[in-house]
Amino acid sequence: MTKRYFSTIALALGLLVGSVSAMAAEEGGLPKAGTNVSDQASLQRGAKLFFNYCVGCHSLKFMRYSRIGEDLGLSEDEVMKNLNFTGANFGETIESHMPAADAAKWFGKAPPDLSLEVRAKTADWVYAYLNSFYLDASRPVGWNNTIFPNASMPNPLWELQGVQTAVKKDGGEEVEKLELSKPGKMTPAEFQQATRDLTNFLEYASEPAALQRKHYGVWVLLFLAGFTFLAYLLKKEYWKDVH
Numbered sequence: 001m002t003k004r005y006f007s008t009i010a011l012a013l014g015l016l017v018g019s020v021s022a023m024a025a026e027e028g029g030l031p032k033a034g035t036n037v038s039d040q041a042s043l044q045r046g047a048k049l050f051f052n053y054c055v056g057c058h059s060l061k062f063m064r065y066s067r068i069g070e071d072l073g074l075s076e077d078e079v080m081k082n083l084n085f086t087g088a089n090f091g092e093t094i095e096s097h098m099p100a101a102d103a104a105k106w107f108g109k110a111p112p113d114l115s116l117e118v119r120a121k122t123a124d125w126v127y128a129y130l131n132s133f134y135l136d137a138s139r140p141v142g143w144n145n146t147i148f149p150n151a152s153m154p155n156p157l158w159e160l161q162g163v164q165t166a167v168k169k170d171g172g173e174e175v176e177k178l179e180l181s182k183p184g185k186m187t188p189a190e191f192q193q194a195t196r197d198l199t200n201f202l203e204y205a206s207e208p209a210a211l212q213r214k215h216y217g218v219w220v221l222l223f224l225a226g227f228t229f230l231a232y233l234l235k236k237e238y239w240k241d242v243h
Contacts, residue, residue: 030147033127035200037210043072046201049194051083053156054114057103060094062115063205068094071204071211107141107152119206123199130157130195134164134178146175160184161191 036042047068050060065088069079076090084090086097096103096111103110118126129147133155136144141154144166155161162184169176186194204211 030122030124030128031131033123033199033203034196035123035127035203037200037204039200040073042197042200043204044074045194046197046199046204047072047083049157049198050201051085054198055085055094056097057111057153057156059096059113060115060205061113063094063208064091065089065094066091067208071208109152111153114202114205116206118199118203123203126202127195127199130198131161131192132178133158133161134166134175135181136166146178157191157195158184160186160194 065079065084066076068074068083069076069090074083080090086095088095098111100110121129125147129145132146133143134146135142139150141152143154143158145151145153146166162180163182164178165181166175167177167179168174180188184191
């Protein structure tokens with residue numbers, strides 16, 4: 001029985017290590033997003049990009065305009081003037097401009113809600129995806145992506161990034177690298193920072209409580225340190241007469 005028990009434990013650990021290794025291998029080739037949800041200026045820039053370039057197709061159904069204003073240090077007036085283009089109320093959730101029926105007609109299916117996109121795919125994946133669009137005349141939307149091949153999504157940020165074209169490996173179909181064939185409004189470094197900000201905002205949207213958790217975590221640690229010190233003094237008081 002003991003032998004079987006340890007065999008079961010060994011098998012479980014092996015499966016766990018294998019799963020972690022597979023995940024690491026899958027994400028190993030992705031560039032690091034370098035996001036930081038504590039960077040409020042980055043979150044504000046990312047929010048501006050999302051509401052100017054993404055909300056036309058994608059929703060954030062688990063987020064409210066009021067919550068974004070509170071967390072990102074924006075007043076109601078700033079949110080309503082600069083981020084709300086649908087006429088929604090300040091306390092309402094963020095819905096796409098595009099009717100679902102039209103989205104299904106134009107793209108084959110409605111674009112996904114992005115509330116949990118970073119939690120589902122990781123920040124590194126989203127950042128890499130935003131930087132990996134290239135022109136592809138064979139696709140109905142005119143674009144393709146090396147991270148998510150044959151996606152039905154066009155490049156929403158092409159004016160900022162410019163146009164990338166694919167260099168195929170040995171003249172085949174495999175993409176070896178992407179080259180910027182037509183510059184955009186931003187330099188490559190500026191565009192990478194912009195997509196980092198957008199990814200940062202989507203990471204925040206995936207778990208807005210992370211901001212409060214980090215803030216409260218400091219106070220919890222201080223409380224535990226103070227409690228430990230008081231417990232130590234109490235222990236000394238109880239045991240001072242014990243020989």
